[in-house]
Amino acid sequence: MTLIERYIFRVAGAAFLATVGVLTAVIWLTQALHDLDLITSKGQSALKFLTITGMWIPSLFMVIAPIALFIAVMFSLNKLNGDSELVVTAASGLSPLGLLRPYLALIVAVAGLCALVSLWIMPSSFQVMRDAWTEVKSDFLTRIVRPGQFNTLESGLVFHYRDRGPGGELRGVFMLDRRDSNELSVYLAENGIIAKIDGKSYIVLQTGTIQKQDKGAVPAMVTFDSYALDLSNFGSKLYGGPLKPRERSTWDLLNYDVSDPYTRDNIGRFRADLHERFVSPLYALAMGLIAFAALGTPRTTRQTRGLAIGGATLIAVLLRVGGFGVAGALARGPDAVPFAYALPLLGMVGAGLYAFRSALVPLLRGGRFVPAEAR
Incomplete structure (x- = not known):
C-alpha cells in the first residue's frame, strides 16, 4: 500500500x-x-x-x-x-x-x-x-434447591427431595414433569446423586419408579434399580434435548x-x-x-x-x-x-x-x- x-x-x-x-x-x-x-x-x-x-x-x-x-x-x-x-x-x-x-x-x-x-x-x-x-442446572439442584420444598425449576417441572446425605446424596427424590401438555411423567426414587458421565451432567436415581401417562392413553409404570437422567433435558428448552443445528460444527452439518x-x-x-x-x-x-x-x-x-x-x-x-x-x-x-x-x-x-x-x-x-x- x-x-x-x-x-x-x-x-x-x-x-x-x-x-x-x-x-x-x-x-x-x-x-x-x-x-x-x-x-x-x-x-x-x-x-x-x-x-x-x-x-x-x-x-x-x-x-x-x-x-x-x-x-x-x-x-x-x-x-x-x-x-x-x-x-x-x-x-x-x-x-x-x-x-x-x-x-x-x-x-x-x-x-x-x-x-x-x-x-x-x-x-x-x-x-x-x-x-x-x-x-x-447441576449446581442449582445441589446447592440452591432446599430440602423439603417443592421447587419449580421451570414452568411445568417440579423438583423435591427430603434431605441431603453424605457426599451430596439426595434422599427421597420426587420429580414432576408436565412441560408437554400431552405427556405427564412422575419420577420417584429413594436416592439420587449428581454425576458426570462422558463429560455430561446427570442425576442418577436409585431404587424407584417412573410413572408416565400420555394424553388419552393408559398410565404406565416402570421400576428401576438405577436410572440416569441427562440434566440437559431438564431445564430451558433452548438448551435441552439433542444438539441444535447452531450447536453443531460445520462438518457435522455437512455430514448430518x-x-x-x-x-x-x-x-x-x-x-x-x-x-x-x-x-x-x-x-x-x-x-x-x-x-x-x-x-x-x-x-x-x-x-x-x-x-x-x-x-x-x-x-x-x-x-x-x-x-x-x-x-x-x-x-x-x-x-x-x-x-x-x-x-x-x-x-x-x-x-x-x-x-x-x-x-x-x-x-x-x-x-x-x-x-x-x-x-
Missing part, C-alpha cells in the same frame, strides 16, 4: 472497530440483562455469568459486522470528502481503483473474520454455552445423519443453518462495496451527499432484510438455496458496476478507458 492508502485504511479500520465495538456492547448488555437471574436467583458467580453471556458475542458479531462495515466505509469516505482529501487525491492522480484498494483490503479482512466466526467460532460458542447451562429422528424432523433447520454459515460473510463484502459505490466519487463541499447516503442505506437495509427472508425460506425448502447466494452476490456486482460506471461507459460506447496512472 502507498502512504495515502495506508492512511485511508487506518481511518476506515478505526471507524469499523469503534462501530462494531459500541454496537456489540450495547446489544450484548441488553441480552445479558435477561440472564441476570444467574446471579440473583441461581447463585452463580460473576465469572459464570460472563462466560454464558459472553458466548452470545460471536453470533452478535455475525449480524453487526456487515452493518458496522457499511457505517465505517460511509463515515470515512464522507470524512475524507468533507476535508477535501478525496478531491486532492483524485487531482493528484489516484484512480477510483486506487481509492478502492484500502477499502477492499478492509472489506476482505472483515469478510474473512466473519467466515472464521460463522464456520467455527460461533458453533463452538453455542456448545460452550450449552455445557455452561447444564452445569448451572438423516436416519436420526431429530435430524429428520428438523431437516429444514439444518439446511438453513448450514447455508447461512457460508452466506453470512458475503453480506460483509456486499455491504462494504455498496457504501463505497455510494460515496467513492469525490465531490465538492457544495454538492450534497445526502441523497447518495440515503439511497445506499435503503439498498443495504433491503438487502439485509431480504437475506433474513431467504433464511426463513431455506428452512421451508431447498428451492431457496440459489437465492440465498444470489442476493449478496447481486449486491456486490451491482455496487461494483455503479462504482466504476465512469470507466464502463466509454467501453460500452466502443471507446478505450485509460487509467489515471497511465495518463
Whole structure:
C-alpha cells in the first residue's frame, strides 16, 4: 500500500472497530440483562455469568459486522470528502481503483473474520454455552434447591427431595414433569446423586419408579434399580434435548445423519443453518462495496451527499432484510438455496458496476478507458 492508502485504511479500520465495538456492547448488555437471574436467583458467580453471556458475542458479531462495515466505509469516505482529501487525491492522480484498494483490503479482512466466526467460532460458542447451562442446572439442584420444598425449576417441572446425605446424596427424590401438555411423567426414587458421565451432567436415581401417562392413553409404570437422567433435558428448552443445528460444527452439518429422528424432523433447520454459515460473510463484502459505490466519487463541499447516503442505506437495509427472508425460506425448502447466494452476490456486482460506471461507459460506447496512472 502507498502512504495515502495506508492512511485511508487506518481511518476506515478505526471507524469499523469503534462501530462494531459500541454496537456489540450495547446489544450484548441488553441480552445479558435477561440472564441476570444467574446471579440473583441461581447463585452463580460473576465469572459464570460472563462466560454464558459472553458466548452470545460471536453470533452478535455475525449480524453487526456487515452493518458496522457499511457505517465505517460511509463515515470515512464522507470524512475524507468533507476535508477535501478525496478531491486532492483524485487531482493528484489516484484512480477510483486506487481509492478502492484500502477499502477492499478492509472489506476482505472483515469478510474473512466473519467466515472464521460463522464456520467455527460461533458453533463452538453455542456448545460452550450449552455445557455452561447444564452445569448451572447441576449446581442449582445441589446447592440452591432446599430440602423439603417443592421447587419449580421451570414452568411445568417440579423438583423435591427430603434431605441431603453424605457426599451430596439426595434422599427421597420426587420429580414432576408436565412441560408437554400431552405427556405427564412422575419420577420417584429413594436416592439420587449428581454425576458426570462422558463429560455430561446427570442425576442418577436409585431404587424407584417412573410413572408416565400420555394424553388419552393408559398410565404406565416402570421400576428401576438405577436410572440416569441427562440434566440437559431438564431445564430451558433452548438448551435441552439433542444438539441444535447452531450447536453443531460445520462438518457435522455437512455430514448430518438423516436416519436420526431429530435430524429428520428438523431437516429444514439444518439446511438453513448450514447455508447461512457460508452466506453470512458475503453480506460483509456486499455491504462494504455498496457504501463505497455510494460515496467513492469525490465531490465538492457544495454538492450534497445526502441523497447518495440515503439511497445506499435503503439498498443495504433491503438487502439485509431480504437475506433474513431467504433464511426463513431455506428452512421451508431447498428451492431457496440459489437465492440465498444470489442476493449478496447481486449486491456486490451491482455496487461494483455503479462504482466504476465512469470507466464502463466509454467501453460500452466502443471507446478505450485509460487509467489515471497511465495518463
